[in-house]
Amino acid sequence: MNIKEIQEIIPHRYPFLLVDFVEYVIPGEKVVAYKNVSINEQHFIGHFPEEPVMPGVLIIESLAQAGAIAILSLEENKGKIPYFAGINKARFRRKVVPGDRLKLEVDIIKMKGNIGVGKAIAKVEEEIACEVELMFALGS
Template sequence: MEQEEFNVNLGVKEIQEIIPHRYPFLLIDKVTYMEPGKKVIAYKNVTMNEYFFQGHFPAEPVMPGVLIIEALAQAGAVAILSQDSFKGKIAFFGGINKAKFRKKVVPGDVLKLEVEIVKIKGPAGIGKATAYVEDKKAAEAEIMFMIG
């Protein structure tokens, strides 16, 4: 298949048809590329209006690293739960390995979230996840999931 076949334009409404997350915990705004069950590219527009900036940190707002990992997991869940065999289910964290944070994510940044599913065995799998800001790595991790 040609790569262009996987270019998509999913907004928040379409994303909410795939994953169960809602405000204030839906952390992806759009999906531009998706191979169901294999790979996804999604985006999060980080604004000063995010609830977590009230306390993290008032004098220097920084997106918490765990929420960057959560945004990556949500992007990966869109790819997994778009696969016919998993539609309508929920993806749960099974583990997080090799997480590294390389750049602060601040209001005004656009997070590019790339997740490649590297292994699926039954209802469990592993994704290689990387978040970028302006083509610089902000965070990366290996995320394990279970479909429930």
């Protein structure tokens, strides 16, 4: 799935669209996507000028956007807005820096009504950068 197809599913746009490519999606269940980390991103101006590191919150946001692709790919969820309901068990294992290709894997493990939970892992070259459990709510 290319960037135009991604933009047809999730509402995020530049400069806050943090998913560049989707390898595959099983609607409502799973997604594997990628974020290409570039030195041209605004947050690297101040985080940190001498040693640019992608902020952990943006890694989590990238995972959440990937998860949103899985959820919003379901016909009954098209056009809805995904909101954070919680972030649990977040662990950071390595830095993410310009030039990295961040692999975003999200499994939707629970869905009840408009509330759900996803287990998410971000990797760089198969090395885990972040693990987190994401809770979300779908709004209209």
